Amino acid sequence: MTRMTHTADVPDNLVALKVQRSGHVAEVTLLGPAKGNAMGPDFWRELPLVFHALDADPEVRAIVLTGSGKHFSYGLDLPAMLPSWSEYLGGDALAGPRTAFLKEIRSLQDSVSSLAEITTPVIAAVSGWCIGGGIDVISAADIRLASSDAKFSVREVRVAIVADLGSLQRLGAIVGEGHLRELALTGKDIDAQRAERIGLVNDVYPDQESLLTAAREMAAEIARNPPLVVRGVKDVLSENHRARVEAGLRYVSTWNAAFLPSKDLGEAVQAFMERRGPEFSGE
Template sequence: MTENLVSMKVDVADHVAEVTLLGPGKGNAMGPDFWRELPDVFKRIDADPEARAVVLTGGGAHFSYGLDLPAMMPEWGGLLGADSLAGPRTRFLDDIRRMQDGITAVAACRKPVIAAVSGWCIGGGVDLITAADVRLAGADAKFSVREVKVAIVADMGSLQRLVGIVGEGHLRELALTGKDIDAERALRIGLVNGVYPDQAALVDAARAMAAEIAANPPLVVQGTKDVLNLERERRVADGLRYVSTWNAAFLPSRDLGEAVGAFLERRPPKFKGE
């Protein structure tokens, strides 16, 4: 079975669901279509008895450039204005939590998810792969928790989930600097389980791992994932609720406007702490 949506394609064969990000933004950037379709796709996979494991990958050279700011800004309208009152900020809080629910649908899917990352994986892309059970990378993969560089506190799950993957010290370095790391560093710190020479070898490895999982008793696999998720789900849920409230209150700023303007004008931003 193959299903083509706007932002992703879903294939199910031999008990493995393969979800391929399609954009439509450059580098599979995450715009309104992505945030609308993501939770529905993973809820359907969760309910599909034919799917026992999932491969999540990016179409083209890159996994994802992360949040598609230009595409999202018209949807948010005046919600990010520094002088916006309680009504707009409440609507923005609802938007943040709706987007968080999309990433959480990946983590909550009872079928184990293997993320196969080629090229860039930035911001929201890192949020997405931290919700997967296993991450594999191509030799060309690069990762960045880049929100700090665009005047945003990362609020889709990286700050909550990465601590259990790479540890406190590495998480703080990545989140506070916004630096890029390559596949070798990602392997060294435990962000990925393996690095493969090219995209074809990477996807083959992810499919092979998914097939190995799918060959095990499906209810036992689901039960194992459920037990592994127990402590993390509680901690992550508390953290997501806190950061969504924080950003609804403090994200609107002149620095955010400067970050968006600099991005659109292709120039370095000049932040003033306002």
């Protein structure tokens, strides 16, 4: 793809994302810079800026979202995010820090929701691992495609966190309540074939190259349709779930601001740093 020609509204100093365009199709690539395109502060800041800028460009009629390297994303970059959250997560955190943490959660939610809120269709092309925050992001896309090596995990429960960035609110309409509850309560990994069977992805392709080709072709097919009508279709479809998703996001952000700090969360973080299995006590 050729580099975007209309970059006035897209930041030119991006760190976590790369934007390219070919014709009426824009391609946004996760860059990390952490391993596995893990999502750190730069990602959460840049994601809504990029997607709102692309949505405002009338020349962009469809967007492909993918990851650089072998993986879509390992999810939240815990080492990068946790230091700034330490004051929120202490056992003696009072109303002030918890209110600040509520605002932080809702800011991250807004970043993910930018994919769903814009009227330009978004196709997520997933290779390799798509974990935690990666699932939140692709859940906010309109269409999901995968290569045969893709693996998916709503893994927050395994690190003592209630997923709060959209997967619990959006995946039910995509895969059904039963599959969502299984994924969210177990934190298990599923492969691309299972993801296709339950409707998490529409199609599975042999490798990353064929996946990206298919995603670009689908985006081009969408872009050939009347752009105002395409935007209208997405807006009307989104209205079917908008109020329920927004209410769910507000509820989980309030819940986590109140209940996320725990001994189990501290144990999960410590176990992650020490590369061992956690031992949860329910405290």
